[in-house]
Amino acid sequence: MTDSVEQNGSIMEEDIEEAIHFTRVLNSFRSYKKDALAHVLTMEKNFLQLPEAHRKLLPNHLNILSGIKTCVEQNSAICMEIVKSCGNAFQNKSYEETENDKTTTNPRPMDLDKVRTTLKQIMRDWSEQGQVERDQCYKPIIDEINQRLPLNKDSGLNPTVLVPGCGLGRLAWELARMGYICEGNEFSFFMLFTSNFILNRTPHSSADNFHQFTIHPWVTQKCNVSTWDSVLASVRFPDVNPALLPPSSRFSMAAGDFLDCYKKQNTWNCVATCYFIDTAHNIISYIERIFHILVPGGVWVNLGPLLYHYADMPHEPSVEFSYEQIIQIVKNVGFEIVKDQRNLDSTYVNNPSSMLQYSYKCCLLVAIKPLSNS
Numbered sequence: 001m002t003d004s005v006e007q008n009g010s011i012m013e014e015d016i017e018e019a020i021h022f023t024r025v026l027n028s029f030r031s032y033k034k035d036a037l038a039h040v041l042t043m044e045k046n047f048l049q050l051p052e053a054h055r056k057l058l059p060n061h062l063n064i065l066s067g068i069k070t071c072v073e074q075n076s077a078i079c080m081e082i083v084k085s086c087g088n089a090f091q092n093k094s095y096e097e098t099e100n101d102k103t104t105t106n107p108r109p110m111d112l113d114k115v116r117t118t119l120k121q122i123m124r125d126w127s128e129q130g131q132v133e134r135d136q137c138y139k140p141i142i143d144e145i146n147q148r149l150p151l152n153k154d155s156g157l158n159p160t161v162l163v164p165g166c167g168l169g170r171l172a173w174e175l176a177r178m179g180y181i182c183e184g185n186e187f188s189f190f191m192l193f194t195s196n197f198i199l200n201r202t203p204h205s206s207a208d209n210f211h212q213f214t215i216h217p218w219v220t221q222k223c224n225v226s227t228w229d230s231v232l233a234s235v236r237f238p239d240v241n242p243a244l245l246p247p248s249s250r251f252s253m254a255a256g257d258f259l260d261c262y263k264k265q266n267t268w269n270c271v272a273t274c275y276f277i278d279t280a281h282n283i284i285s286y287i288e289r290i291f292h293i294l295v296p297g298g299v300w301v302n303l304g305p306l307l308y309h310y311a312d313m314p315h316e317p318s319v320e321f322s323y324e325q326i327i328q329i330v331k332n333v334g335f336e337i338v339k340d341q342r343n344l345d346s347t348y349v350n351n352p353s354s355m356l357q358y359s360y361k362c363c364l365l366v367a368i369k370p371l372s373n374s
């Protein structure tokens, strides 16, 4: 077998794997309703098995569970909209589905969990309720970029910013709205399908076409519930019209693995990472790559914790370093650190009404690639 035949073979295998994954993600969105309703039915069944005297103590409980079912139906309608909207945008030949695909690529429990997280992520990026988290995480990054890479008020090109692991794209979109030439990069189909739905579903003609969709991000929560009303709470999105970018703006979203997509040296004026660097198998390769793709004088702004995504995952390589060591790596790779701020409180897809509150002590880092290597 020649090298190229072997290579073509492995490219085809990759394509097939990707097509299966694509279908599995779509099926996960489709299965949200069945899965979430099954959980409510179990809650109902368990309640009905209580002694009558106990049930009588909470005469309204079955009505609450009915309310949860209604919210699940509404979330499912959004999931189906997401599925529908990615038909045209993503489905090329290799992704064409057959009825057979629908049954053979069943969602895994972890995929169903990702659908539930994606709904919470909509709250974080595209709702008024998410403003608290965006102020904690995106605002410090935006402030640093504004200060260090001022926009060109006259003619001429504005600085370029890359946002790897951009989730549902709000940070990248905000930077583009200000005038930066901004690209968001993301490899998760869950995120890509959903951001495509949000960014492209809003009709471009209408200035006030926002708040048009409703989700119930917390409806699958059953522990640490202070009141059921807080579980049923609705969130409207998007809180802004995503189509309202200035005519001269340049905003793009690129699908793919950060390390595969960005290899060209001296390309970007700025790389902005938020809750991203800990997604690496090897964080050093991310830091080296960020250094490589920045132009001399370019700025890396990072904010986030170190929740290493692959730590303790079977069959997944992972190295875990302390933040002290990250700083050492950043310096040794060649960056000059101009800001190293610690202990910034921030939350991630947090339900403020929950009796369990997770909060991170994040680090904000601003590092510059020197103009010369000397």
Ligand SMILES: C[S@@+](CC[C@H](N)C(=O)[O-])C[C@H]1O[C@@H](n2cnc3c(N)ncnc32)[C@H](O)[C@@H]1O
Pocket (backbone or CB within 6 Å): 124, 137, 164, 165, 166, 167, 168, 185, 186, 187, 188, 191, 256, 257, 258, 259, 274, 275, 276, 279, 280
């Ligand atoms: C914790 S989330 C943060 C998302 C967003 N930056 C925010 O703050 O809401 C990390 C994101 O990085 C994406 N991601 C992880 N590894 C990636 C890679 N190698 N290339 C591109 N995206 C990646 C994940 O899919 C996920 O959306």
